[in-house]
Structures are given as structure tokens and as C-alpha cells.
Amino acid sequence: MSLRLLIVFSVSLSLAGCKSFQVQGVDLGALANAGKGLVQASSGVSDEEELVIGRAAGEQVLAGRPVLDDPVLQQYVNRVGTWLALHSERPELDWHFAVLDSDDINAWAAPGGYVFITRGMLELMDSEAELAGVLAHEIVHVLDRHHLEAIRKQAGLSGVMKLGMVAWQASQTSEAGSGVDPDQVAMAKKVEESAGKLYARGLSRGDELDADRKGMVIAARAGYDPWALVVVLQRIQSLKADNSALTTFFRTHPNTGERIEAMEPILADSSLAEMQGATLAERFHRHVD
Amino acid sequence: MRFLIFLLVVCLAPVAQAATGAGVMMRDSALRTEPNTAAEKLEALAKDSAVTVLQRQGGWYRIRSIAGNEGWVRMLSVRFKSRARTGVGGEIRTLSRFASDDAVATGVRGLSEDEQGGGAGTASLQPVHDLRVVPDEARQFAGAAGLKSRDIDYIDGED
Numbered sequence: 001m002s003l004r005l006l007i008v009f010s011v012s013l014s015l016a017g018c019k020s021f022q023v024q025g026v027d028l029g030a031l032a033n034a035g036k037g038l039v040q041a042s043s044g045v046s047d048e049e050e051l052v053i054g055r056a057a058g059e060q061v062l063a064g065r066p067v068l069d070d071p072v073l074q075q076y077v078n079r080v081g082t083w084l085a086l087h088s089e090r091p092e093l094d095w096h097f098a099v100l101d102s103d104d105i106n107a108w109a110a111p112g113g114y115v116f117i118t119r120g121m122l123e124l125m126d127s128e129a130e131l132a133g134v135l136a137h138e139i140v141h142v143l144d145r146h147h148l149e150a151i152r153k154q155a156g157l158s159g160v161m162k163l164g165m166v167a168w169q170a171s172q173t174s175e176a177g178s179g180v181d182p183d184q185v186a187m188a189k190k191v192e193e194s195a196g197k198l199y200a201r202g203l204s205r206g207d208e209l210d211a212d213r214k215g216m217v218i219a220a221r222a223g224y225d226p227w228a229l230v231v232v233l234q235r236i237q238s239l240k241a242d243n244s245a246l247t248t249f250f251r252t253h254p255n256t257g258e259r260i261e262a263m264e265p266i267l268a269d270s271s272l273a274e275m276q277g278a279t280l281a282e283r284f285h286r287h288v289d
Numbered sequence: 290m291r292f293l294i295f296l297l298v299v300c301l302a303p304v305a306q307a308a309t310g311a312g313v314m315m316r317d318s319a320l321r322t323e324p325n326t327a328a329e330k331l332e333a334l335a336k337d338s339a340v341t342v343l344q345r346q347g348g349w350y351r352i353r354s355i356a357g358n359e360g361w362v363r364m365l366s367v368r369f370k371s372r373a374r375t376g377v378g379g380e381i382r383t384l385s386r387f388a389s390d391d392a393v394a395t396g397v398r399g400l401s402e403d404e405q406g407g408g409a410g411t412a413s414l415q416p417v418h419d420l421r422v423v424p425d426e427a428r429q430f431a432g433a434a435g436l437k438s439r440d441i442d443y444i445d446g447e448d
Contacts, residue, residue: 059411082427223436238369
């Protein structure tokens with residue numbers, strides 16, 4: 001980070017609360033507000049910064065995968081997802097869920113509260129509890145900021161402040177276009193590239209297993225049968241590995257059998273072991289079939 | 290197309306039913322009379338032995354063993370090997386495009402990044418923002434189906 005960036009950041013902190021103060025196309029008011037959140041955030045990344053990165057990441061997920069034109073189904077998925085999010089540690093986020101018009105079987109999350117699921121994944125399912133299991137898994141990626149941490153590692157940026165700056169710059173450069181410090185543009189590109197690689201390769205095995213385990217608990221908290229997620233995983237496991245609808249899923253997730261194996265020693269004797277819950281297959285099929 | 294798929298499902302269901310619940314034990318496990326670990330053991334099932342899955346209840350499958358015994362095993366101990374799609378209660382739906390064999394996902398991470406799904410570039414999130422549902426609507430929706438919140442702690446575990 002250049003000295004000038006640091007100075008800009010310091011100035012912006014003192015401007016917290018300003019609505020708009022433009023310097024070379026840079027809105028210091030917005031940055032100042034982000035800086036204010038940075039100080040308050042326990043995680044080290046403010047909600048505002050997270051949202052900026054999340055929007056950039058979400059726009060990448062949407063590229064080539066249009067939002068499905070089915071308002072009733074979209075509303076249904078948003079209702080299930082929002083209900084689940086209310087049982088998470090971040091109910092205050094503006095959660096957004098969307099079904100993407102793709103035959104692929106997959107789901108993604110993006111920082112700030114974005115969760116995407118494909119039509120192909122929905123068609124693989126048989127109940128609302130299964131949908132809840134997959135959405136809850138993705139919700140955990142947002143809760144625990146898995147993508148943010150991965151982007152920070154991949155971009156090779158050490159400081160939290162740098163990440164926030166770069167995120168904010170990324171949003172500004174895409175809108176303003178010119179008149180921005182080349183160093184800042186280079187860093188913004190680095191973050192964009194990192195996000196691109198992340199969505200191509202997927203999160204770490206540990207993050208995925210964590211999301212399985214915690215997602216099952218969130219689904220259970222919301223009243224659903226927590227084991228429905230395992231049904232989905234076993235169904236995917238039984239499909240042919242070279243099934244073209246699963247190419248991206250297998251590239252971006254750990255081996256499905258390995259995921260199920262990893263659950264056994266942790267969940268077999270846990271509080272979930274004999275827990276049941278609502279499956280709501282009929283309501284699901286009223287919307288999906 | 291949907292109707293065609295529906296017809297396929299209806300027509301294939303009886304055929305798929307036979308193969309449906311075909312599974313394999315992933316580890317040595319006890320077949321129990323009830324879906325809990327305190328229940329009486331009916332049979333010792335060896336790893337790799339074939340079973341027929343009949344029903345699920347929570348984290349347990351009711352299965353029939355080769356010996357003809359019916360009882361319960363933990364669902365995490367079973368791997369499906371059929372082409373069928375198993376439902377919550379063991380019901381089957383089979384779609385032609387999900388044709389499968391015994392192959393277990395081997396994971397294909399590390400392919401060229403050029404092959405990532407989706408096109409290059411970005412697309413607007415506005416259609417996604419337009420879909421947002423407020424919490425009260427979600428609460429009402431959950432209440433309509435009788436969904437009730439439960440207080441459950443996360444489970445500690447090492448990855």
C-alpha cells in the first residue's frame with residue numbers, strides 16, 4: 001500500500017459521516033463510513049467492506065448464469081433462506097437468495113449475505129428440508145467469512161485495512177473508470193483475480209466440512225430435519241463422477257464421500273444423532289415440480 | 290419437457306424401485322432393532338456388504354440385509370450405489386439425465402481455471418436485490434408450515 005493510500009485512509013476516517021466528498025472520482029464519504037465500520041467490526045472487516053467485496057464476487061457468480069425467471073419459486077427460496085438466516089449469528093445482514101437458470105448442480109455464497117443455487121440443484125432435491133440443508137451450508141460460508149479470508153490469503157495482502165481499501169477501490173474503479181492511482185487499480189485487480197480463482201477452485205476442505213456441520217445445526221434450529229443435507233450429498237455421491245452437470249461442483253468441493261466420512265465421527269454421537277424435524281416435501285414440490 | 294420428465298419418472302419408478310435403495314455399508318456396523326444406539330443388535334454388517342435401504346428417520350436408515358433381516362443403521366455408514374434417486378422416505382425418482390453407475394466421486398479439483406463454470410466478466414446483482422424477503426414474511430411463511438425454532442449449539446469437531 002502506498003503512503004498516499006494510507007493518508008487517504010486516515011483522512012477518510014476523520015470524515016466519517018460525510019455523505020459525499022469526491023477527490024479524483026473517489027468518494028471519501030463512503031470510504032469514511034467503511035472505515036468507521038472497520039473500527040467497530042470484531043472480525044476486522046467491516047460489514048460495509050464485506051458487502052463491497054460480496055457484490056463484486058456475486059457479480060462474478062452471475063456471469064453466464066442468469067437469474068431464473070420464476071418469481072414464485074424465487075420468493076419461496078428467499079423465504080426458506082431468510083428463515084434459516086434468522087437462526088444464524090448474523091440475522092441482521094440483508095440476505096439475498098437466488099435460483100440461477102443452469103442445469104449444473106451447484107450452489108455458491110458470496111460475502112455480505114448472497115446465496116445462489118442452480119435450478120439443476122433444486123431438481124435434484126425432494127424436500128424443503130433438503131433445500132434448507134444446502135442453503136444453510138452456504139449461509140455458514142457467509143457467517144464465518146470463508147471467502148473473505150480466502151481472498152485475503154490468495155491476494156497476498158497482510159493487513160485488514162488493505163483489504164478494505166482494495167475492496168472499496170475495486171468498487172470505485174469499476175464505476176469511475178479513470179483518474180485512479182495505478183497502484184490502487186493493480187491491487188483491485190489482484191483482489192478480483194483472487195475472487196475469480198476462488199470461485200473456480202472452491203474453498204478449502206476445512207471450510208466446506210465446517211459448513212456441512214454448522215449448516216446442519218442451523219437447519220435444525222429452524223425446525224428442519226438436519227439430516228436432509230446428508231441425503232443430498234449421498235444422492236450426489238451416487239451420480240456418475242463425470243456427469244457434466246457436476247463438473248464444477250466436483251472441482252469446487254471436496255470429494256463427496258470424504259465429506260460424508262468426515263461427518264461420521266463428529267455427528268454420530270452428537271446432539272443431532274437422533275434428531276428429526278420437518279421435511280415439508282409437499283410444499284417443496286408445489287414450488288419446484 | 291417437464292411433462293416428459295414426469296412421464297419418465299412415473300414409467301420408470303417401478304423399475305427403479307427394485308434398484309433404488311441398493312446401498313453398500315461403508316464400515317462394519319451393527320444392524321439394530323430401533324433407530325438408536327441403545328437398541329438391540331440384530332446382526333453385524335461387514336464393510337462392503339450390500340443392503341437395501343427402505344426408509345429414513347433422522348440420521349438412520351431402515352435397511353434389509355442380505356440375510357433378510359430388517360433393522361436400522363446410521364445413514365452415514367451407507368453409500369448408495371444405484372442409479373436411482375432416493376427420497377426422504379426411500380421413495381425413488383429417476384431422471385434420465387442423472388443416469389449413474391457405481392462410480393464414487395473422485396473429485397476433479399485442479400482442472401484448468403479456464404474451464405470454470407459461468408462466463409467471463411460480471412452481471413448485475415439488481416435482479417437478485419429485487420427478490421429480497423423481509424424477516425417478518427419469512428417468519429409468517431415458517432409458521433404456516435408449523436416450523437418451530439429450536440435452541441441447538443454448534444457441534445465441536447476437528448476438520
